[in-house]
Amino acid sequence: MELLPQFLFAACQRGAEGALKAELARRHPELRLAFSRPGFLTLKRPDDWSGGADFQLQSVFARCSGYCLARAEGARVEELAEAFWARVGDLAFSRLHVWQRDAALPGEGGFEPGVSRLADEIGQLLVRTRPRLGEGPRAANLRAANLRARPGQRVLDCIVVEPDQWWIGWHVARSVPSCWPGGVPSAAGKEAPISRAYHKMHEALAWSRLPLAAGQRCVEIGSAPGGSCEALLEQGLEVIGIDPAEMDPRLLAHPNFRHVRARAADLKRREFQNVQWLMADSNVAPQHTLDTVEAIVTHRRVHIRGLLLTLKLPDWRLADQLDAYLERVRSWGYRYVRARQLAFNRQEVCVLALRRPSLRRVRVLKATHRLPGPPEPPLAGHLEQPSP
Ligand SMILES: C[S@@+](CC[C@H](N)C(=O)[O-])C[C@H]1O[C@@H](n2cnc3c(N)ncnc32)[C@H](O)[C@@H]1O
Incomplete structure (x- = not known):
């Protein structure tokens, strides 16, 4: 041994x-x-x-x-x-x-x-x-x-x-x-995205292995100026950005993007019907993000399969509450709930929630462009000693 x-x-x-x-x-x-x-x-x-x-x-x-x-x-x-x-x-x-x-x-x-x-x-x-x-x-x-x-x-x-x-x-x-x-995933895609939240979303998608499919609908709460929506649009999704602040004009011109200029709590629940994925990146306290998301996902006419929530931790002591936050997300009917401080996160963590764990993509995502190197040989036993 x-x-x-x-x-x-x-x-x-x-x-x-x-x-x-x-x-x-x-x-x-x-x-x-x-x-x-x-x-x-x-x-x-x-x-x-x-x-x-x-x-x-x-x-x-x-x-x-x-x-x-x-x-x-x-x-x-x-x-x-x-x-x-x-x-x-x-x-x-x-x-x-x-x-x-x-x-x-x-x-x-x-x-x-x-x-x-x-x-x-x-x-x-x-x-x-x-x-x-x-x-x-x-x-x-x-x-x-x-x-x-x-x-x-x-x-x-x-x-x-x-x-x-x-x-x-x-x-x-x-x-x-x-x-x-x-x-840390290698930086992917655009060199000059709308905001650095673009890289954060790329990493969140690679880590979470959300089984996104082109044509599905996704909402982001706290979407301005729009880096993460830009990354979601690259997945072929229809994206609704909810934010009282202005979105970048490049997003407004995208045929699959719609901006709802409001605070999430002021919206009618029908905005969330036929939505499969919900993201949140509002710069508010975790409790506020969770209150807002809870009111949406527990509504009887809303059926959201998966969430990616950024919980801001303006005070590091809030990290002690993480288990309680995750428990609260589970109580909404999400059976697979995980958190990670992503490399591209700042003082915040990313929470993944899925109604069913089987929704997670089995295949490991090709997160980003690969670094150059020779083709890989077949997988060898990982504890093997080198050949003489
Ligand atoms: C960190 S920025 C979001 C960055 C964005 N995800 C991106 O990709 O560029 C936080 C945003 O949350 C928005 N916000 C704060 N409270 C909100 C609320 N109750 N509903 C919707 N947006 C909110 C702010 O206006 C701000 O634009």
Whole structure:
């Protein structure tokens, strides 16, 4: 049986560490906090640990998590790369993910999460300096860093906590975000969308695997100026945006878009008949969002299959209420309810609710454009040792 490392790592949004630590204390009281920096922490597991190789933290705020092998420190990148590969030794991996802890809050001063330039350069260096373990399919997998993993693949993580301090970890890809480098989908679609909510919606759709079909109708409450509606229109949906504020003229010109200029609570329920999906992104307190959505989805003539709700957390202490918020959503008849702080979220979380869990798309979505790399060989056993 494989000997598992003593430590785990978790990455989160910068500033969300307090919420993450409080959540882990509730859900995983057996784990002890070890090292902590904004956006990154490690935890010590107990000796009698039952979590297996593909253990993942039960967490809304952990963007990416896994086991932690060691840290490498050094002034020169070549030195760090050598220490990195020395520690990895002959462990076998199907993917190499190299990513940096967030430098700022998403959207702040032009910062957006994702593989930074530095991480990209380090990834190229690690690929160049990797020990050649043979020219079999597994070596071919590590010919490029930051390829999206497939479920079941074992991923080697190089986490750039500081330019001169890299942490070496690994995880087994299981959930959709665990297939993405650092739990962040690569930026998709338009380079200059109407608003950054466009990327947030792309990520929400990829994470949630909502089975959207062209021609279905979707409402967004809090839709102005319109980035998320822009992403929904790209899915071929008919979109109704509800917001007292002005929408971007590019959306108003779209044949599948309609703007209802009002507050959601002032609308007649008939606006929500024949609507399959409801999104909410209003800049109001979570209680207010939930009151508004409840009044709509519990109406007898409204049959909404799924929800994607942004709950704003202007005060981090509201994170303690998340379980109660999710319970309230379940009480409306939604059996599958999950929350995640998306990488493109700011101080807020995304809640997914589906009437029936089977509604979730089985296939893992091709979230975004793929990073370049060789074609993948068939899936190998994820705990295999490298070929001699
Ligand atoms: C974060 S912005 C939404 C961004 C938008 N989703 C996008 O894609 O660009 C929040 C919006 O919520 C709207 N809002 C606040 N309260 C509302 C309510 N009760 N009903 C509808 N919209 C509301 C505001 O006017 C504001 O435009």
